Amino acid sequence: MIETSPLLQQLAFWILAAVMLASAIGIVFHRSIVYSALFMLVAFMAIAGVFALLNAPFxxxxxxxxxxxxxxxxxxxxIMLTGDQPFRDPAGKERSVWYALLPLAVVAGLGGVLSLAILKPAASLNATNGLFVAQQTADFWQTALQTLPGAQALLEDxxxxxxxxxxxxxxLLAFELASVLLLLAxxxxxLLALRTFPEEEQGAVTGGALQADGATKALSAGAGSVAGAGQAAKEVVQSAAGAK
Amino acid sequence: MLDVGLYHYLILAVALFSIGLYGVLASRNAIRVLMSLELMLNAVNINLVAFNNYLHLHDLSGQVFSIFILTVSAAEASVGLAVLIALFRRTHSADMEQYSILQG
Structure with missing residues (x-):
């Protein structure tokens, strides 16, 4: 960061990194999804602090x-619209331990490969005083502020x-496309949140499509409406209502 | 070693990305999956801004790129949440295990 003591910068980096990683772990592992949302707030604030350290105040x-x-x-x-549910497995159908181990293996592999890819050239380049600027010393900023327009802009505003x-x-083109993307989103x-489907009313009649029976009925109703035979879907709805 | 440089930010981004990826792969709550996706996008943002600050200061393109990522992730979150609410109305659950309609 321009015109900040390196010690202060290091201290800020380590504190922000610790807070960020701890709250990221909290997002993924906390039992209650509401606490996860609050951890998300903390993590995003820490990331904003890292941006400030990296000369990106905007x-x-x-x-x-x-x-x-x-x-x-x-x-x-x-969260409020979908309910804070702990998702307990039905008795006799516990989730296999592979559901946690397999993602862990994938993540460990990817993280290990990425860290190696970063750290190996880092070691060799630092040793040979190579191309990469690993640290921004006061000398670096003195030359950068004279030669690089980006650095001058950072100092100005x-x-x-x-x-x-x-x-x-x-x-400009990407900017305009981004505005189109926002409008489309x-x-x-x-459209997605407002439109109601006929099979949803049927789902409400059977009291939740969690049972295999209700799920298959909803599926058949969906298939019927897709095929254009709205009549079949209506019949399923009526039969479900009659069954109740 | 204690001096903070480009590599520290890159390793931090790798750690954040890995935690987010684990959340996407292993979470059961669909909203937690969306949150973990945002974490992964933020890790990419840290990378872009760090590279810009350390290697590409004759221009602030990296910061502009991460503004675009900010836009895309806002769009992604809104559409993702709308899909989630549509799914919730159909299955009455935010559990990823219930979203097996496409299995046939």
Whole structure:
């Protein structure tokens, strides 16, 4: 970070990293999904702090607004709409231990390979004083501020005007496509959440499609409506209502 | 070793990505899967910003890229949650194990 003592920077990095990883583990492993959402807030705030350490103050603010506030509230709405359930297995059908071990093996393998790929060249390059700038010393910033426009923009206004110039010149097409994507996502989300299907009413009649019977009926009703035979679906609904 | 450099941020991002991937693969709650996806996207953001800060300071393209990732992940979260609510109305559960309609 420009004009900050290296000691302070190191201290901030280690604290933020510890908080971030601890709350990330909390998101994945805490029993209650509501606590997971609160851990998500903490993790996103820590990530915003890391952005601030990496000379990206605008991104740090955007991170707090979009992730820290917006996304956490959306997730909490999702939790309230779907219920805080502990998901106990029915008796005699416990989940196999492979459901935890297999993902763990995949993650350990991928994380190990990625860490090796990062650390091996890191060791050799540091030893030979190679191409990569591993640490940003005061000398680095003195030369960077004179030669690199990005570094100058960071010193002036945190890079804000520079980012705006890039967004509206070099990345204009991507910017416009992103706005189209947001519009599509909004329309799609409204459409998905508002539309009701005839088989849903049937699901409500049987009191939850959790039973194999209800699930197959819902499936057949879905297949019927897809094939265009709405009549068959209606009959299934009526028969289910009659059975009740 | 204690000096913080590019590699520390990269390793931090790997750790965050791995935790998120485990959450996506092993969670039963569909909302927790969505949260873990956001963690993975954030790990990628940290990588982009770190590379920009350490290797590409003649331009702030990395920060612009992560703004785009921010946009895409907001869209993904809203659509994902809408799909989840549609599924919830059909199966009355947020349990990933109940979402086996496509099995045939």
């Amino acid at each position: 991104l740090a603010a955007a991170q707090i607004m979009v992730y820290g506030v917006g996304l956490t509230i959306v997730m909490i709405f999702g 945190g890079g804000l005007s520079h980012i705006a110039m890039l967004l509206f010149s070099k990345y 909004m329309v799609g989300a409204i």
